[in-house]
Amino acid sequence: MLDAAREEFSARGYEKTSVRGIAKSAGVDSALVHHYFGTKEQVFEAAVEGAFAPVLAARNTVLDAPLDEVGERMTRMIIGLWENPATRAPLLAIVRSAVNNETAAGVFRRLVASQLLRRIAGQIGRPDAELRAELAAAQLVGVAMIRYVIKVEPLASADPEQIIRRLAPVVQGHLTGD
Amino acid sequence: MLDAAREEFSARGYEKTSVRGIAKSAGVDSALVHHYFGTKEQVFEAAVEGAFAPVLAARNTVLDAPLDEVGERMTRMIIGLWENPATRAPLLAIVRSAVNNETAAGVFRRLVASQLLRRIAGQIGRPDAELRAELAAAQLVGVAMIRYVIKVEPLASADPEQIIRRLAPVVQGHLTGD
Numbered sequence: 001m002l003d004a005a006r007e008e009f010s011a012r013g014y015e016k017t018s019v020r021g022i023a024k025s026a027g028v029d030s031a032l033v034h035h036y037f038g039t040k041e042q043v044f045e046a047a048v049e050g051a052f053a054p055v056l057a058a059r060n061t062v063l064d065a066p067l068d069e070v071g072e073r074m075t076r077m078i079i080g081l082w083e084n085p086a087t088r089a090p091l092l093a094i095v096r097s098a099v100n101n102e103t104a105a106g107v108f109r110r111l112v113a114s115q116l117l118r119r120i121a122g123q124i125g126r127p128d129a130e131l132r133a134e135l136a137a138a139q140l141v142g143v144a145m146i147r148y149v150i151k152v153e154p155l156a157s158a159d160p161e162q163i164i165r166r167l168a169p170v171v172q173g174h175l176t177g178d
Numbered sequence: 179m180l181d182a183a184r185e186e187f188s189a190r191g192y193e194k195t196s197v198r199g200i201a202k203s204a205g206v207d208s209a210l211v212h213h214y215f216g217t218k219e220q221v222f223e224a225a226v227e228g229a230f231a232p233v234l235a236a237r238n239t240v241l242d243a244p245l246d247e248v249g250e251r252m253t254r255m256i257i258g259l260w261e262n263p264a265t266r267a268p269l270l271a272i273v274r275s276a277v278n279n280e281t282a283a284g285v286f287r288r289l290v291a292s293q294l295l296r297r298i299a300g301q302i303g304r305p306d307a308e309l310r311a312e313l314a315a316a317q318l319v320g321v322a323m324i325r326y327v328i329k330v331e332p333l334a335s336a337d338p339e340q341i342i343r344r345l346a347p348v349v350q351g352h353l354t355g356d
Contacts, residue, residue, distance in 0.1 A: 013191075013278055015194070016193070016194070041180045050195070050290050050311030060299070092275070095277060096278055098278075098327075098328050099273060099274050099277050099278075099327050099328070100191055100274055100278060102305050103327070105327075107330045108328055109328060109329070109330050112330070113330045113331075117330075130231070130331075131332050131333060131336060134324055134330060134332070134333040135321065135333070135341075135344060135345070137320070137324065138317060138320030138321040138324050138325075138333070139316060139317045139320055139321035139348070140320065141323050141324060142315070142317055142318065142319035142320025142321070142323065143313065143316040143318075143320070145316070145318060145319050145320065145323065146312055146315065146316050147316075149276075149277050149283075150276050150277070150286055151283070151287070152286060152287050152290070152291045152295075152312060153291075153308075154308050154309050154312070155309060155312040155313070155316070158309060162312075166313060166352075167313070168315070170348055170351065173348065174344075174348070
């Protein structure tokens with residue numbers, strides 16, 4: 001059911017997805033979806049949290065890094081997740097939903113901000129660390145938008161290692177620079 | 179009619195907006211909208227190009243800048259457009275539509291890539307100038323996403339001048355750094 005939910009949300013976005021459509025594509029009754037997850041919002045949260053699991057799993061490679069390698073690890077994690085077709089689809093669904101729907105934006109804020117950026121900020125340990133982590137994340141979110149979502153050339157076809165080489169020092173600069 | 183179109187596309191996104199809905203909100207007949215603009219895609223292109231006019235108007239402050247000030251001018255232009263409520267709404271409509279719809283993404287690619295980034299790249303005049311311009315734009319697009327679209331704190335409430343101070347050297351670095 002969650003796979004079906006992710007596919008529906010990914011293809012249609014939050015607004016246009018219905019519990020009925022999810023149930024149909026999973027080959028079950030709507031009542032069963034409601035029984036397990038509750039409202040559409042709750043199905044969405046469960047689907048996004050599931051989609052977000054690889055990010056949370058990859059998070060430790062960033063959180064365990066020495067402070068002067070956090071920028072490269074964070075860059076490599078995000079580009080790696082977008083390069084992997086299995087994680088790209090759910091990330092696309094998250095982005096599409098979050099820009100169009102306040103419920104989805106709330107899930108994004110809670111998961112990305114609290115579960116990822118605040119942890120990285122904690123590791124930086126400066127008074128402005130959260131703002132630093134968000135500006136670093138902004139660089140990576142923007143690259144994801146231009147390369148993977150809107151697909152503007154030449155960035156869309158550039159070698160991922162070249163992108164990582166260019167972005168890692170910028171991300172590191174945001175996190176720990178003067 | 180274009181104002182009505184922008185409002186409809188902005189509130190609903192491309193997919194859910196209809197020529198009928200635009201005509202209704204403009205107080206005219208659908209046939210008149212079709213007569214002036216053609217298909218929904220053509221109405222959208224006209225609306226986006228109109229919404230994009232302030233960006234193209236502001237573009238010269240970037241294109242006329244000395245090479246070592248292009249980063250700050252570009253940052254100031256983009257943050258300025260998002261800070262201004264009159265230009266924020268159409269920008270939001272462009273972003274919402276572009277992430278959800280291939281037609282809208284195509285308009286975005288044509289306008290942003292050709293009309294803005296390629297011009298800036300021409301000014302930089304290096305073999306990798308387009309990639310540089312896109313990585314610089316990615317930093318600004320990502321900040322717009324996190325601050326104005328998804329509204330993650332503390333970035334959402336940070337002082338605009340503080341943001342410009344932090345971003346300008348990063349954008350400049352992408353454009354002309356080693």
